[in-house]
Amino acid sequence: MRFTPRVVLLTAVGVSILLIAVAALWQVDTRRAASPPPAATPQQAASPATPALSRNPAPTEEGNQREVTLFFQSPDTDDLVPEVRKIFLTESVTDQARQTVKELIGGPESRLIATIPVGSELREIYLSADGTAYVDFSQSFVDKHPGGSAAEIATIFSLVDTLTFNFPEIHRVKVLVEGEERPTLKEHLDLSRAYVADMSLVSRTEGR
Amino acid sequence: MPLSKFTYQARLGSVLAVVLALVMGVAGYPADLTEDEVSLRVQSVPLGTRVILEFTARPGYQVQKQADRVVVSLQGSFKSVPFKSKNFDEPILQKYKLDRNSRQTDLLFFTGPEFVSVSSFEMGAPFRLVLDFHKRTENAPALGAGTPAPAQSGGNPEAPSLPPARQESPAAPETGAQGVVIPNKEPGINLIVVDAGHGGVEMGAKGPSGLLEKDVTLDVAKRIQAGLIKRLGVRVILTRDSDKQVSLDDRTAVANHERADLFLSIHVNASLAPKARGAETYFLSYKATDDEARALAALENNTIGVETPPGSPALGMVLWDLAQSQYLAQSSKLAETIQQNLNELLRIESRGVKQAPFKVLMGATMPAVLVEIGFITNSDEEDRLKDSSYREKIAQAIVDSVATFKEQVGKQLVPR
Numbered sequence: 001m002r003f004t005p006r007v008v009l010l011t012a013v014g015v016s017i018l019l020i021a022v023a024a025l026w027q028v029d030t031r032r033a034a035s036p037p038p039a040a041t042p043q044q045a046a047s048p049a050t051p052a053l054s055r056n057p058a059p060t061e062e063g064n065q066r067e068v069t070l071f072f073q074s075p076d077t078d079d080l081v082p083e084v085r086k087i088f089l090t091e092s093v094t095d096q097a098r099q100t101v102k103e104l105i106g107g108p109e110s111r112l113i114a115t116i117p118v119g120s121e122l123r124e125i126y127l128s129a130d131g132t133a134y135v136d137f138s139q140s141f142v143d144k145h146p147g148g149s150a151a152e153i154a155t156i157f158s159l160v161d162t163l164t165f166n167f168p169e170i171h172r173v174k175v176l177v178e179g180e181e182r183p184t185l186k187e188h189l190d191l192s193r194a195y196v197a198d199m200s201l202v203s204r205t206e207g208r
Numbered sequence: 209m210p211l212s213k214f215t216y217q218a219r220l221g222s223v224l225a226v227v228l229a230l231v232m233g234v235a236g237y238p239a240d241l242t243e244d245e246v247s248l249r250v251q252s253v254p255l256g257t258r259v260i261l262e263f264t265a266r267p268g269y270q271v272q273k274q275a276d277r278v279v280v281s282l283q284g285s286f287k288s289v290p291f292k293s294k295n296f297d298e299p300i301l302q303k304y305k306l307d308r309n310s311r312q313t314d315l316l317f318f319t320g321p322e323f324v325s326v327s328s329f330e331m332g333a334p335f336r337l338v339l340d341f342h343k344r345t346e347n348a349p350a351l352g353a354g355t356p357a358p359a360q361s362g363g364n365p366e367a368p369s370l371p372p373a374r375q376e377s378p379a380a381p382e383t384g385a386q387g388v389v390i391p392n393k394e395p396g397i398n399l400i401v402v403d404a405g406h407g408g409v410e411m412g413a414k415g416p417s418g419l420l421e422k423d424v425t426l427d428v429a430k431r432i433q434a435g436l437i438k439r440l441g442v443r444v445i446l447t448r449d450s451d452k453q454v455s456l457d458d459r460t461a462v463a464n465h466e467r468a469d470l471f472l473s474i475h476v477n478a479s480l481a482p483k484a485r486g487a488e489t490y491f492l493s494y495k496a497t498d499d500e501a502r503a504l505a506a507l508e509n510n511t512i513g514v515e516t517p518p519g520s521p522a523l524g525m526v527l528w529d530l531a532q533s534q535y536l537a538q539s540s541k542l543a544e545t546i547q548q549n550l551n552e553l554l555r556i557e558s559r560g561v562k563q564a565p566f567k568v569l570m571g572a573t574m575p576a577v578l579v580e581i582g583f584i585t586n587s588d589e590e591d592r593l594k595d596s597s598y599r600e601k602i603a604q605a606i607v608d609s610v611a612t613f614k615e616q617v618g619k620q621l622v623p624r
Contacts, residue, residue: 148421149488151478
């Protein structure tokens with residue numbers, strides 16, 4: 001490609017668009033806090049991975065609440081199954097994420113199976129500018145985990161899928177225990193990395 | 209015209225976004241190291257002593273073995289952190305010293321009586337040069353039994369005992385332009401490492417009536433070892449032969465050091481759903497993180513494996529964790545055979561081969577699979593797993609699968 005003035009101009013326009021897009025993403029957090037939740041955008045409504053699920057935070061009758069979708073273990077298959085909850089539409093995404101993880105720890109209301117060991121405490125949740133959520137659990141998250149490949153995958157991806165599904169600001173999730181990185185939970189999945197969503201683990205049919 | 213201009217801009221924008229994302233991703237090394245610093249870490253590993261040199265960028269370097277020392281010569285002037293010199297007073301590595309002028313820096317590692325050879329490999333993002341100081345291996349006792357870790361932690365007091373290593377010739381001088389060096393070896397399946405999952409304080413999963421995963425895996429691993437020797441006449445090494453803790457890194461380190469042709473990790477599954485039953489066979493997945501998927505894509509686009517050609521632009525992105533990447537096709541084939549045989553044995557058809565980023569499979573420079581032989585959390589399967597004849601059947605199904613795989617490799621039916 002030759003660097004004609006036209007190409008230079010288009011490059012400059014492209015860079016500007018990119019910068020504006022980045023700036024817009026930065027603003028999402030603040031705008032969400034100041035105004036009622038935005039209506040679903042076409043892309044969000046037509047999420048290809050899970051046609052049955054709607055990603056938009058629907059306003060509720062109280063107005064200061066939003067819906068979140070939690071993923072729990074199916075009792076009958078290996079799948080994760082969605083269950084919808086309400087959380088308070090508080091100011092920051094971090095706080096909403098915190099409420100959501102606490103709901104996940106609390107377990108399902110239906111006949112689904114909890115994925116986070118009973119007794120685990122959420123110490124803190126941090127959201128970095130690059131879209132990584134650091135979820136810091138207490139030691140009991142490890143100590144009370146049953147181990148096994150299948151159970152580790154269910155635990156980690158119920159968390160990762162829940163956070164990335166409900167919060168477009170969260171692109172990946174990294175698990176910490178007592179403030180520190182761990183190589184694994186119980187010697188299976190590598191926890192030194194941040195995970196992106198794996199919606200293939202989520203059941204295509206609605207939970208009961 | 210406005211429409212085509214828009215799509216052109218959109219395309220340009222997306223290209224720029226990708227470039228930006230790549231730049232941001234690559235720049236992710238720890239910020240506490242400056243450009244003229246090299247960080248030194250010393251660990252005790254089963255094969256001897258490992259020194260990890262970390263840089264902010266890949267320097268020009270050369271590794272030379274001399275009479276009483278190993279010299280790493282770096283182009284440019286470097287300071288070493290956290291120390292400039294150190295006395296280890298250990299039989300493999302005795303002393304470290306830095307010697308530099310404005311154009312060159314020599315890192316001098318004075319070796320001891322137990323030292324035999326040095327090998328090196330590179331790891332990417334951040335750039336690390338790893339030096340393995342191999343110890344004498346004839347009649348070697350288990351590392352850790354009599355040989356304390358030379359410096360700060362990293363050593364595993366209960367590392368598996370190692371049979372004598374195949375002879376290695378120290379390449380001197382060994383230039384660093386080679387990427388990770390995969391040694392040449394005889395073709396076919398001649399040496400298999402069988403890894404009994406968990407052990408010691410790492411008990412693994414537990415059944416409703418108290419059966420422990422670590423006990424089942426050890427028994428089944430021993431049965432597989434006996435079966436493989438009897439049926440195939442191959443050499444088999446267990447990563448542990450008693451109830452002791454072995455770190456995940458040491459498990460693959462044994463296989464890599466011994467240049468094993470196959471790595472089989474034996475586990476018993478646990479599910480949050482008590483009904484879950486059946487066997488699962490896993491091989492490594494890189495899909496789980498965007499960073500690694502990107503690094504892997506870079507690898508594949510350059511059609512390079514772990515043996516990265518010098519000067520490749522992807523070199524800085526090559527992670528040691530990706531060592532397994534060039535064996536995925538073979539690992540997948542072996543996993544399929546094992547899964548099929550276990551499904552037939554257990555009369556379950558619903559379960560298939562799975563992929564996951566399991567720590568124990570990373571860094572294995574050979575086909576590697578993890579077999580979950582059944583669910584200990586299912587009462588029925590827990591009961592069956594207590595039965596020695598059932599364990600023997602499982603072990604035989606796995607031995608049969610390896611025999612099939614060995615035959616396929618021999619007939620070159622397995623992708624290379």
